Amino acid sequence: MNELDLLKQRLRDFASQRDWEQFHSPKNLSMALIAEAAELVEHFQWLTEEQSSRLTSDKLSEVEQEIADIQIYLVRMADKLGIDVLEAVGKKIAINEKKYPADKVRGSSKKYTEY
Amino acid sequence: MNELDLLKQRLRDFASQRDWEQFHSPKNLSMALIAEAAELVEHFQWLTEEQSSRLTSDKLSEVEQEIADIQIYLVRMADKLGIDVLEAVGKKIAINEKKYPADKVRGSSKKYTEY
Amino acid sequence: MNELDLLKQRLRDFASQRDWEQFHSPKNLSMALIAEAAELVEHFQWLTEEQSSRLTSDKLSEVEQEIADIQIYLVRMADKLGIDVLEAVGKKIAINEKKYPADKVRGSSKKYTEY
Amino acid sequence: MNELDLLKQRLRDFASQRDWEQFHSPKNLSMALIAEAAELVEHFQWLTEEQSSRLTSDKLSEVEQEIADIQIYLVRMADKLGIDVLEAVGKKIAINEKKYPADKVRGSSKKYTEY
Numbered sequence: 001m002n003e004l005d006l007l008k009q010r011l012r013d014f015a016s017q018r019d020w021e022q023f024h025s026p027k028n029l030s031m032a033l034i035a036e037a038a039e040l041v042e043h044f045q046w047l048t049e050e051q052s053s054r055l056t057s058d059k060l061s062e063v064e065q066e067i068a069d070i071q072i073y074l075v076r077m078a079d080k081l082g083i084d085v086l087e088a089v090g091k092k093i094a095i096n097e098k099k100y101p102a103d104k105v106r107g108s109s110k111k112y113t114e115y
Numbered sequence: 116m117n118e119l120d121l122l123k124q125r126l127r128d129f130a131s132q133r134d135w136e137q138f139h140s141p142k143n144l145s146m147a148l149i150a151e152a153a154e155l156v157e158h159f160q161w162l163t164e165e166q167s168s169r170l171t172s173d174k175l176s177e178v179e180q181e182i183a184d185i186q187i188y189l190v191r192m193a194d195k196l197g198i199d200v201l202e203a204v205g206k207k208i209a210i211n212e213k214k215y216p217a218d219k220v221r222g223s224s225k226k227y228t229e230y
Numbered sequence: 231m232n233e234l235d236l237l238k239q240r241l242r243d244f245a246s247q248r249d250w251e252q253f254h255s256p257k258n259l260s261m262a263l264i265a266e267a268a269e270l271v272e273h274f275q276w277l278t279e280e281q282s283s284r285l286t287s288d289k290l291s292e293v294e295q296e297i298a299d300i301q302i303y304l305v306r307m308a309d310k311l312g313i314d315v316l317e318a319v320g321k322k323i324a325i326n327e328k329k330y331p332a333d334k335v336r337g338s339s340k341k342y343t344e345y
Numbered sequence: 346m347n348e349l350d351l352l353k354q355r356l357r358d359f360a361s362q363r364d365w366e367q368f369h370s371p372k373n374l375s376m377a378l379i380a381e382a383a384e385l386v387e388h389f390q391w392l393t394e395e396q397s398s399r400l401t402s403d404k405l406s407e408v409e410q411e412i413a414d415i416q417i418y419l420v421r422m423a424d425k426l427g428i429d430v431l432e433a434v435g436k437k438i439a440i441n442e443k444k445y446p447a448d449k450v451r452g453s454s455k456k457y458t459e460y
Contacts, residue, residue: 019222027159027167031275038268045261046454052142068207092183107134109391146390153383160376161339224276249452257389257397282372298437322413337364
């Protein structure tokens with residue numbers, strides 16, 4: 001059993017002990033996830049790119065918590081939909097390798113539809 | 116080495132082969148991540164909660180791809196900030212257990228600040 | 231001069247009196263805007279659709295503030311890009327009327343690309 | 346009647362002609378709004394701040410459409426909750442003036458809780 005599977009199980013227990021399964025529809029979880037993603041964005045919104053790379057240790061632990069929250073809701077969401085996150089990632093990287101061949105896209109940030 | 120560490124390494128290679136590290140500031144990655152989170156939200160926005168739990172297989176594979184994208188950007192972001200995602204999650208679950216004791220919050224969706 | 235033009239002017243003054251123009255790049259404003267949009271989402275994430283229609287007066291004034299914040303950043307962003315919001319809305323409604331003819335889409339929430 | 350009131354009325358008609366009121370719960374509208382906000386973010390995610398200020402005319406018309414979409418959903422949302430957007434904005438600016446006195450915050454992007 002890999003780490004994300006263990007996490008999935010742990011989050012199931014956390015939710016069921018609190019009778020929170022009733023709130024965890026995929027629709028609601030997608031909202032919770034984006035709300036956490038926005039807290040991440042908020043930390044960076046007035047920083048330059050360069051500043052965003054060298055956070056103070058206080059900021060960094062706040063950011064660490066937002067990253068954890070996103071991971072938690074992502075695993076919860078995938079679990080409710082019966083999706084295996086790591087398998088999904090493997091498939092998506094294969095797709096991205098086709099969409100963005102290294103020789104073609106090197107140094108460019110264009111979307112694949114723009115090539 | 117756990118799966119997320121392997122993924123971290125794989126994504127580093129993917130970015131450096133394409134000379135994309137220059138675009139991957141934490142600021143930019145937070146934007147890319149929330150844009151993917153929003154694609155997830157978009158799938159669910161007009162569905163009832165109940166409908167969001169029983170997607171067609173076409174919708175489900177689209178959702179699977181969005182979940183993968185979020186996981187990818189999350190690992191990338193954490194890597195650029197030197198954050199270990201699984202360690203962050205472990206710490207956050209411990210915090211959540213204190214904030215939301217099962218006996219106190221059972222069946223309620225209030226935020227801890229509202230108790 | 232319409233109300234949004236007046237607001238645009240007022241927000242310009244607000245920013246320049248605080249020497250905040252330097253932070254108000256379109257990129258940064260898009261981040262601030264989505265962070266506010268997420269605060270709106272957060273109010274609704276664990277509510278049923280029905281509950282979201284009958285908020286307590288406390289919740290309603292919080293929501294009112296988020297709506298104001300979104301409007302403020304939207305006008306700011308449009309101003310920085312030289313976009314007239316009301317003109318943009320007029321053009322977009324015309325597009326939507328073509329994309330979604332009433333007779334064709336009645337009672338359906340599908341995206342125009344799905345028809 | 347001001348322009349946003351006219352827009353509110355026009356959007357009511359648009360929705361009712363399509364029998365879309367059933368989908369327009371505040372919960373759902375908050376999701377639609379953030380999905381549009383994210384499309385704005387997506388346009389800027391790989392651009393530098395400086396690049397985000399000088400878009401090509403093609404990009405600019407795409408951005409113009411996203412801004413329109415956000416305005417549309419914002420007015421729709423406020424209408425469903427009985428909120429007057431311009432009044433809300435007036436109140437919020439007064440709050441911001443107290444939170445961020447020009448003399449105190451000049452040139453700083455800190456949040457008011459950080460002063």
